[in-house]
Amino acid sequence: MKLITFAIPCYNSANYMKKCIDSLLDIIENIEIIIINDGSEDDTLKIAINYAKKYPNTIRVVDKENGGHGSGVNVGLKLAKGLYYKVIDSDDWVDKKALNDVINQIKNFNEKNEFVDLLIANYVYEKKGTTKIIRYKNLPTNKVFTWEDIKRFKIDKYLMMHSVFYNTDFLKKINLVLPEKTFYVDNIFVYYPLAYVQTMYYLNTNFYHYTIGRVDQSINEQNMIKRIDQQIKVTKIMLNQSTDIFKYRKEKHNLFRYQVHCLAIMLCISNTMLKISGSFENKKKIKELWRYLKYNNFKLYKFLRFKSIATLTCFPRFIVLIMYLVTRKIFKYN
Numbered sequence: 001m002k003l004i005t006f007a008i009p010c011y012n013s014a015n016y017m018k019k020c021i022d023s024l025l026d027i028i029e030n031i032e033i034i035i036i037n038d039g040s041e042d043d044t045l046k047i048a049i050n051y052a053k054k055y056p057n058t059i060r061v062v063d064k065e066n067g068g069h070g071s072g073v074n075v076g077l078k079l080a081k082g083l084y085y086k087v088i089d090s091d092d093w094v095d096k097k098a099l100n101d102v103i104n105q106i107k108n109f110n111e112k113n114e115f116v117d118l119l120i121a122n123y124v125y126e127k128k129g130t131t132k133i134i135r136y137k138n139l140p141t142n143k144v145f146t147w148e149d150i151k152r153f154k155i156d157k158y159l160m161m162h163s164v165f166y167n168t169d170f171l172k173k174i175n176l177v178l179p180e181k182t183f184y185v186d187n188i189f190v191y192y193p194l195a196y197v198q199t200m201y202y203l204n205t206n207f208y209h210y211t212i213g214r215v216d217q218s219i220n221e222q223n224m225i226k227r228i229d230q231q232i233k234v235t236k237i238m239l240n241q242s243t244d245i246f247k248y249r250k251e252k253h254n255l256f257r258y259q260v261h262c263l264a265i266m267l268c269i270s271n272t273m274l275k276i277s278g279s280f281e282n283k284k285k286i287k288e289l290w291r292y293l294k295y296n297n298f299k300l301y302k303f304l305r306f307k308s309i310a311t312l313t314c315f316p317r318f319i320v321l322i323m324y325l326v327t328r329k330i331f332k333y334n
Contacts, residue, residue, distance in 0.1 A: 002030065002083070003031065003083050003107065004031045004085075004102070005031070005080035005168060006031060006032070007086070008035045008088050009071075009090070010036060011038045011039065011066065012042045013090035014044050014046075016090065020091065020092060021051055024088070027100060027103055029058075031058065032081060033058055033060070034076045034080070035051065036064065037062065038065075049061055067180040070189075071181070073087055077168070086165050094208060095124075095205075098121065105119070105201070115167055116167065117167050117193075117197045117200065119165040119201050120164060120165075120200060121207035122208075123207065123209070124209045124210065133206055136163075138151035139202040141202055141203075147252050147254040152254075152257065156327075158262055160186070161186035164190055170193070174193055176192060179237065182230050187262075187266060188234060188238060191262050192238075192241055194259065224269075225276075234266070235289070239297065245259050245260070246299060261308075263304060267308075271314075271320075276317070293305075
């Protein structure tokens, strides 16, 4: 039995994918690795095939036409046989001790035949020789918990793809499918299932090492501005997935509060990138995004426009730019 399926979507990843794959190979009897070659034009496929030949019982390779990161995640999930599903970006890597911690916990779930929908672990920003550990001190540790048991997330904390392991059967049951040829869909991967999550478990172990600083990364500031229409697209999809959000306000208040937190962050990112770009066209897109929310979900619009951190992005451009530079220096998010 495979406890975890690790999906590694790869596009022109030949220069760094080996470190990612090697970091997973200490406990190969308990995991499966699906390397998805997404139409690469370098030696990515060749490297992946060589790994599959060396570890035939652990590694599978999928060679497909380019469809974007979401397409790779979809293919991996469709083929996944592990009890839990984890996406690893090919330029990131995993701590071996933390991998053992996660494996042991899932073994414990399996022995008791009690599986949580969502397993959460820490991740670590790696940038130019500096590290920043993202922990979730607001979550109960080493116990099964529900939305009612969590405390408020701090303004700079939210669940990212790096920190989540979803139960594979759970994801398939809710029919999670990500848009293809679209950047920033990792936000949908984390957000969409949350309304269906009943049980969670948090391991305070530094599992995922998230490498940032390459100029070709999607979170690079200039790339985010260049691809701002895709950021807006993902934001709108998440807003559309939140039409029933207010039904949780009383019965699952912490879920409601966290969903609002996520949506406010997405609006902040979209509006900030639009505003700091300085272009007249992008200035119009800010108004259009708020207008879109207003006409599609007026109640949510009022909440996010006047009662969330997204309000800050409505300040004049020079104030938004200062806030952006300060928060980027503090939180090191790109």
